[in-house]
Amino acid sequence: MKKLDFENLLKRNGKRKHISHDTFSGETFVDNFNIDFIRYFRVKSFLVAFIYSAIGAALFFGSDSIYTFFWQKSLGGIVAVFLLMVAFILAFLTSISFFATDSLKKALRMSGRRGFYNSFTIILAFSIVLASSGNFSWGQQFYVLVKNFFSAVILMALISLPADWLITFVTDVMSEKAEKGQKSKKEKVPEKKPGP
Amino acid sequence: MAEGSYAHKDIARSTISRKDLSDEEKTKLEKKILSQLNRIEHGEKVLLKKINKTVEKGKVDDPRKAYFSIVHLSFNDFAQAVIGCCVFGLPAFINLSFWDYVDLMHTSSIFFVHIFFSFCVVIAQNYEFRNTFSFDKWFSRMLAKRFLYTYFSVLIVIVVILISLNKIELAMTNLDVVRHLLIAQSVGLFGAVTFSFLKR
16 A cells, blocks of 8 residues: 655645544545544444443442432433433534534534444443343333433443543544654664765 | 457458459458458457446445445435335334234244344345445445444434334333334335335
């Protein structure tokens, strides 16, 4: 595969500062800052989101005070809070990716994809914890499942999403810095002149 | 073909160089041979076009080419899935005898029908993007993503339809809800994929 000239790419894109190269598809993206934590959903992101979601679900089903707090509220109120939270999360992801790419279409697509994968992870974690905690039975009323689902998802999203984004972003920036450091070290080492 | 045209040229030269032929006959022969050569050239061009077409068709089988079309679920694709699901699913869902039949079915058979339909949808999507039934390891990752997108797109529509038809209610048991969801999802998935096939 053709080697990419990152310095030339940056020069051509003016003020833009960050280049991200998707090794899988071969696409290269030039952004204002690092938004790899929104653009890609990698194994690292999945694991962090899944673990923290599972912790959130375990907290919901394990703690009596949290469980009763949610069960004291009406289903309509819980669903309203859930929808508000979804809107806030999508707005947050869209605004960050919009500032990085200067394109609303790209930002919407990225945030939608990231939101979709996060929701998939949360639903998976909820299903596993629900089945293993014994709070589910086939003969149970569907109302119980719906209320448990919306309540748990609110708690899970509040715990897992910030942790996922923060950990992914920090590790991305750190690995980028480490790569730059290694490159500058290599450049500093003078080439050996052929001796007589 | 090229060899044929060289043979024609040799025959033409030898025929034209014959001394017993008059000038008029020679020009007539020349014209005949030239027109034949033109026909052969035209035949060659047509054949080349055909070869190029088949080569270009073969390129679609390259999984990296198909990647760009499969990995981006555009609004158009989403709309196609939704419309296909409604067009093919709604007539069945509105029909009361369909639900009577579903109530008679065993839960495990509903589950197996769902798995079988999902598998068929994966095969159909693979064929839709690669024009072949064989699976590719690299492409299967993209295919799984695409299937997930289609599955969830259809699920959203199915949930709305079932709620509006009172086939999902809060007072029902989990088992009834899951049975209704699985069977409706199978029909909806099939409809979504069939619609994109028809559009092609």
